[in-house]
Amino acid sequence: MSTVAASQSSFCAEADVASALMARLSLQRRSFHEAGIPDLSVRLNRIERCVDFVLEQQDAIVEATIADWKHKPAAFIKAVEIIPILNHAKHIKKHLKGWMKDHKVTPDFPFNLVGAKTYIRHQPLGVVGVMVPWNGPLAMAMVAAMDAFSAGNRVMVKVSEFSPATAALMAETLPKYFDESELAVVLGEVEVSKAFAELPFDHLMYTGSAGTAKHIMAAAARNLTPVTLELGGKSPVFVAADADLAYTAKRCISGRLINAGQACIGPDYVLLPGDNIAAFVGHAKACINAFFPSDRGAEDYASIATDGHFQRMHRLLADARERGAEVITIDIGADESLRQFNPCLVINPPADSLLMREEVFGPILIIKGYQNMQEAIDYVNAGERPLALYYFGKDKQGQQQVINQTLSGGVAVNEVMMHLSQSRLPFGGVGHSGMGSYWGGDAGFKRFSHARSIFEQGWYRDIAGMMDPPFGSTIAKVLKMQLKK
Incomplete structure (x- = not known):
């Protein structure tokens, strides 16, 4: 039996999964209350241990990730799973002392x-639950944990069952760095995830699909547990008539093919003037061939994470073809035995196609023509609010038109995805794409804190007594002063 299977079996062999999870939560909550609010040194020490974990275990992290995915370049794994953790830790360590200071306001x-x-x-909430998906489990788990630690909390992390090797690594190795009363890793499948979401956490964070998020939020509501939801959606790219098409195509292809398209803020579909489609497609093909030259094949290209998602890519394309869309496949030598899927461009799929109704989450870029920018804006606004939105063009007025008339979690102008990499920008969705922000600036610290209002009476202690009965001339004077513009 594999290590992860043994870990899951031992956990699920508990007579009652919910009781076993509740025991872990109770341990953390009891430890939180006994130790009291942690000071700066304790919080920084926990952040530092997160850094120690990813640096000391980086080779094991690469091996586990490749085992889960079948193929993913080692350099890419370190760039997207380890570097963001290190950068986030540096930002927290630099600013945490200032975040923890009382914020004075005028009475x-x-x-x-x-x-x-x-x-x-800002005071800690207590115990934070974190549920992470399969497309970046380590980075998402550790960044959320560091945000929770910065606010002074304890953390329980539920790792996706679709990342078994990474989950096993975290469950087996993190206890060398953290006591279970500080950070606990939970393994298991759907029944464990369901029980985890039903725990009375002080805050619950979920990253994943909007469909599952509805069940997570409903479960949390039964305990009045506040939630942060980091979801996804169909992130559009607006391309103005004056945009540099070669540059725009390069950035869109780069964003679409990172992690073989399995990124929540990857550009999903491109909206551009209909007359520019052919030129854009030509540039896009050239970019794909430049990124993956024939002498290297798909060596630097990630696999699709699971067999189910691999088959889903085929279904999306088959549906698009059946509905009359033009499908262009660029052969980069993808190896289907490694679940690699050749990049595809799909031109003008109909609105009722699966591609236009679902988040793609794969190496397929949709290209749709528009007659004018307002038509493109109206099309995006008719759908759910996306996690990210992108604009390419030189005209500032057009840029502001798109930003002012749409709503999304975040925006990048003449670039894709880079708003997530900025240490001072909060990250989160809106509407169908999520709820609440974390990661950048002090957003995570505040997300997992309670902003506690405190009033201290001054030297004249009877001032509030002016409002006490019996009412007479004093309150009449106060009312006369206040009842005016």
């Missing part, structure tokens, strides 16, 4: 005249 009249103090103190 309202007349308390500001008699020495009263008002301020906001």
Whole structure:
């Protein structure tokens, strides 16, 4: 029996999965209350241990990721699974002391005249639950854990069952760096995920599909557990008439093919003037061939994560062909035995096709023509709000037209995906693409904190007593002063 299978079997052999999970939560909550609110040094130490884990285990992380995916370049794994963790840790360590300081605000009249103090103190919530998907389990788990640690919390992480080797590595290795009362890793399949979502966490964060998120949110609601949802959706690319098509195609292809398209903010479909489609397609083909030259084949190209998702790519294309869309496949030497899927461009699929109704989440880029920019804006607004939105063009007025008339989790102009890499920008969705932000700036610290309002009475302690009965001339004077614009 494999290590992960043994781990899952031992856990699921518990008489009651919910009881076993509740025991872990109770341990963390009890430890949190006994230790009290952690100071700066404790929080920084936990962040540092996250860094130690990924640096010391980087080779094992690469091996586990390749085992889960069949094929993924080692350099790419380190770039997207380890580097973001290190960069996020550096940002937290640099700013955490400032984030933890009380935020002073001015008391309202007349308390500001008699020495009263008002301020906001961000305090930890307690125990944070984190549920991570298969397309980047390690980075998503550790970034969320570091955000929760920065706020002073304990963390329980449920790792996707579709990343068994990575999940096993985390479950077996993280206990060398963290006591289970600080950070606990939970393995298991659907029944464990369901029980995990039903735990009375102080906050629950879920990354994954919108469909599953509805069940997660419903389960959390029964405990009044606040949630952060990082989902996805069909992230559009607006290409203006004055855009540099060669540059635009290169950036769109780069974003679409990173991780073989399995990224939540990857460009999903391109909207551009109909007369420019042929030129864009030509540039896109050239970019794909340049990225994956014939002498290297698909060596630098990731696999599709699971057999089910691999078959789904075929279904999406078959449906598009049946509905009359033009499908262009660029052969880069993808090896189907490794679940590699050749990049495809699909021109003008109909609105009712699977490609236009579902997030692609694979190496297929949709290209649709428009007659004018307002038509493109209206098309995007008729659908669900995306996690990311991209604009290519030189005209600032057109850029602002798109930004002002649409709504998305984030935006990049003349680039794709790079807003996620900016350490001071919060990351999150809106509407169908998510709820709440974390990762950048102090967003994660605040997301997993309670902003506690504190009032301290000043030297004149009877000032609030002016509102006490019996009412007479004093309150009449106060009301006269206040009842005006």
